[in-house]
Amino acid sequence: MSDLVTGCTGDWEVVIGLEVHAQVSSNAKLFSGASASFGSAPNENVSLVDAAMPGMLPVINRECVYQAIRTGLGLKAQINLTSVFDRKNYFYADLPQGYQISQFKHPIVGEGSLRIVMADGSTRDIGIERLHLEQDAGKSMHDQHPTKSYIDLNRTGVALMEIVSRPDMRSAAEAAAYVRKLRSILRYLGTCDGNMEEGSLRADVNVSVRRPGGPLGTRTETKNLNSLRFIQAAIDYEVARQIEIIEDGGTIDQETRLFDTATGATRTMRSKEDAHDYRYFPDPDLLPMIVTQVEVDALASALPELPDDIRDRLMGKYGLSAYDASVITEERDTARYYEAASDGRDRKLVANWMTVELFGALNKSGNTFENCPISPENLGELVGLISDGTISGRIAKDVFADMFETGKGAAAIVDEKGLKQVSDSGAIETLIDQVLAANQEKVDDYRGGKDKLFGFFVGQVMKESGGQANPGMVNQILRSKLDGA
Amino acid sequence: MSVDKTTVAKIARLARINVPDDRLEPLAAELNGILNWIAELEEVNTDNVEPLASVTGHALPMRDDVVTDGNRPDDVLSNVPEGASGFFVVPKVVE
Numbered sequence: 001m002s003d004l005v006t007g008c009t010g011d012w013e014v015v016i017g018l019e020v021h022a023q024v025s026s027n028a029k030l031f032s033g034a035s036a037s038f039g040s041a042p043n044e045n046v047s048l049v050d051a052a053m054p055g056m057l058p059v060i061n062r063e064c065v066y067q068a069i070r071t072g073l074g075l076k077a078q079i080n081l082t083s084v085f086d087r088k089n090y091f092y093a094d095l096p097q098g099y100q101i102s103q104f105k106h107p108i109v110g111e112g113s114l115r116i117v118m119a120d121g122s123t124r125d126i127g128i129e130r131l132h133l134e135q136d137a138g139k140s141m142h143d144q145h146p147t148k149s150y151i152d153l154n155r156t157g158v159a160l161m162e163i164v165s166r167p168d169m170r171s172a173a174e175a176a177a178y179v180r181k182l183r184s185i186l187r188y189l190g191t192c193d194g195n196m197e198e199g200s201l202r203a204d205v206n207v208s209v210r211r212p213g214g215p216l217g218t219r220t221e222t223k224n225l226n227s228l229r230f231i232q233a234a235i236d237y238e239v240a241r242q243i244e245i246i247e248d249g250g251t252i253d254q255e256t257r258l259f260d261t262a263t264g265a266t267r268t269m270r271s272k273e274d275a276h277d278y279r280y281f282p283d284p285d286l287l288p289m290i291v292t293q294v295e296v297d298a299l300a301s302a303l304p305e306l307p308d309d310i311r312d313r314l315m316g317k318y319g320l321s322a323y324d325a326s327v328i329t330e331e332r333d334t335a336r337y338y339e340a341a342s343d344g345r346d347r348k349l350v351a352n353w354m355t356v357e358l359f360g361a362l363n364k365s366g367n368t369f370e371n372c373p374i375s376p377e378n379l380g381e382l383v384g385l386i387s388d389g390t391i392s393g394r395i396a397k398d399v400f401a402d403m404f405e406t407g408k409g410a411a412a413i414v415d416e417k418g419l420k421q422v423s424d425s426g427a428i429e430t431l432i433d434q435v436l437a438a439n440q441e442k443v444d445d446y447r448g449g450k451d452k453l454f455g456f457f458v459g460q461v462m463k464e465s466g467g468q469a470n471p472g473m474v475n476q477i478l479r480s481k482l483d484g485a
Numbered sequence: 486m487s488v489d490k491t492t493v494a495k496i497a498r499l500a501r502i503n504v505p506d507d508r509l510e511p512l513a514a515e516l517n518g519i520l521n522w523i524a525e526l527e528e529v530n531t532d533n534v535e536p537l538a539s540v541t542g543h544a545l546p547m548r549d550d551v552v553t554d555g556n557r558p559d560d561v562l563s564n565v566p567e568g569a570s571g572f573f574v575v576p577k578v579v580e
C-alpha cells in the first residue's frame with residue numbers, strides 16, 4: 001500500500017509526528033488539593049497554589065505519578081525511576097505562575113511503542129519517544145466582551161501527560177489510527193477518559209513532506225486539535241500547502257500554526273517569534289522525583305489486559321477476523337460485553353451479531369453502548385437459539401429488534417410469539433406439497449429447464465410457514481421433490 | 486560567556502520587564518560582571534560529576550489524591566483589578 005501524494009512534479013512522502021496531551025484521571029490536581037473535575041462554576045476548583053499566590057508551594061499528587069507510570073507500561077515503555085520537573089517560562093493570561101511546571105530533560109517515561117491497525121487489517125508499530133507530566137493551563141473565553149478576555153482557572157494545574165510519538169506516520173489515516181489506539185489504551189488503563197470534546201485529549205501535529213527516501217523536510221506544528229476529523233483535515237491541508245509552496249520554488253518556514261475549525265485551513269500563529277524560547281530550568285520548588293522498582297512492579301502486575309492482547313486472543317483462539325477483533329476491542333466495555341455474550345456460544349457468530357446488528361442498532365437509535373438495552377447474556381442466548389436450529393437467522397433479526405425495543409430475553413420472545421423454527425420434516429413436506437400443487441405450471445417450467453424458479457419455491461414455502469420453516473431442510477426436501485421425481 | 490546589548494533587550498522582553506534604551510548598555514556590563522564571577526567555577530574539573538539538583542538528599546514528598554482545597558472563588562478573585570461573573574477579566578488576548 002502506498003501513501004505517497006502525487007504533486008505536479010512527482011511523488012511526495014508525508015512525515016507525521018504527534019504530541020498528544022492527555023488529561024490524567026485523578027480526583028485532585030497535580031500539585032494542589034483542588035478538584036480536577038470538569039464543568040464546575042468558574043474559578044470554583046482553584047486553590048491559592050493554582051492561582052500562583054506568593055509563597056504557595058507545589059506538592060505532587062502520587063496518583064498522577066502512578067497514572068503516568070501505568071500509561072508508560074501500557075505503551076511498553078521505559079519507566080525512569082528518577083525524573084525532574086522543570087519550569088517552562090512564558091506569559092499568557094491563563095497561566096498565573098508565568099511558567100508551566102513540566103519535565104524537559106528527564107521525563108518519567110522514555111521510549112515505547114504502539115501498534116496501529118489500519119482499515120484493511122494491516123498493522124504498523126509507531127515509536128513513542130517519551131511521556132512526561134505537566135500542568136494544564138486555564139481556559140480563556142474571548143466571546144464575552146468586545147475588548148476583554150474572561151479567564152477561568154479551574155483547569156489550571158490539572159495533570160497532563162504529554163505523549164510524544166516518533167515521526168513514524170505517513171498519512172492522515174495513520175495519524176487518526178494512532179490517536180484512536182492511544183485513546184483506547186488510555187481508556188483501558190483508566191488513566192485518561194479520552195473525551196476529546198471536553199478537551200481531555202488534544203493533539204499537536206508535526207507535518208513535513210519529502211521526496212520518497214530523501215532527507216526530511218522542514219516541519220510545521222499545528223496546535224491543539226481536539227477531534228480525529230480536525231487532525232486529519234489539518235494534516236491534509238498542511239500537506240497540500242507545503243507541496244504547493246515547494247513545487248512553486250519556495251521553502252517551508254519551521255513555525256507553529258493554528259487550525260481554523262470553520263474553514264479547515266491552518267494559519268501562522270502571530271505570536272510565534274519568541275514562542276520557542278522557554279528558558280527551561282529545574283524547578284527549585286520541587287526535588288527530583290524518585291519512584292522505586294517495587295512500586296513500578298506493583299503497578300505493572302495490577303494492569304488490566306490491554307486491547308492488543310485481547311485482540312490477539314480473539315483472532316488466535318476464537319478465529320475472529322482482524323477487523324471484527326479490532327472493532328470489538330477498541331473499547332474495554334465492548335470487549336467485556338463480547339466475552340460475556342460469547343461465553344459458551346459460537347464465538348464468530350456472536351462477533352458478527354455484535355459488529356453488524358448490535359452496533360448498527362445502537363448507531364441508528366442514537367444510543368450509547370453504556371445504555372445498551374440488550375444484555376450480553378441475552379445476545380448470547382439469541383445466538384444460541386440460531387446455533388441449535390430453534391430459530392432461523394431471518395427470524396432472529398425480528399427477535400433481535402424486539403429485544404432491542406423491550407430488553408426482553410430471546411427465548412422468552414420466541415416462546416411468546418411462537419417463532420420457533422419448524423424442523424419437523426413431515427410438516428415441511430406438507431407445506432411443500434401444498435406449494436407445488438398450487439403452482440403446477442411453474443413446476444413444469446422448472447422441470448423444463450428454468451432452474452431459477454427454485455428460489456421462487458423456497459420463497460413460497462418460507463412464506464407459507466410464516467418464516468419459521470428451517471431453510472436448510474426446505475432446500476433439501478424441495479430439491480429432492482423437484483429433481484428426484 | 487558574555488551578553489551584549491541586544492541579548493539584554495531580548496531577555497528583558499521575554500521577562501516582560503521594561504528597560505529603557507539608555508539602561509541596556511549599563512545592564513549588560515553588570516550582567517557580564519556577574520557572569521565573569523560565576524565563570525571562576527569553570528576552573529573546577531566536573532568530568533563525570535552528575536549535575537546537582539538538590540543538596541538535601543531527600544526525595545520529592547508526595548500527597549494522596551484527595552480533594553482538600555478549592556471552593557474559595559472569593560479568595561481567589563479578591564485581588565483582581567477586574568472581574569465579572571466569577572471570571573478574571575483581562576485585556577483581550579486572542580490569536
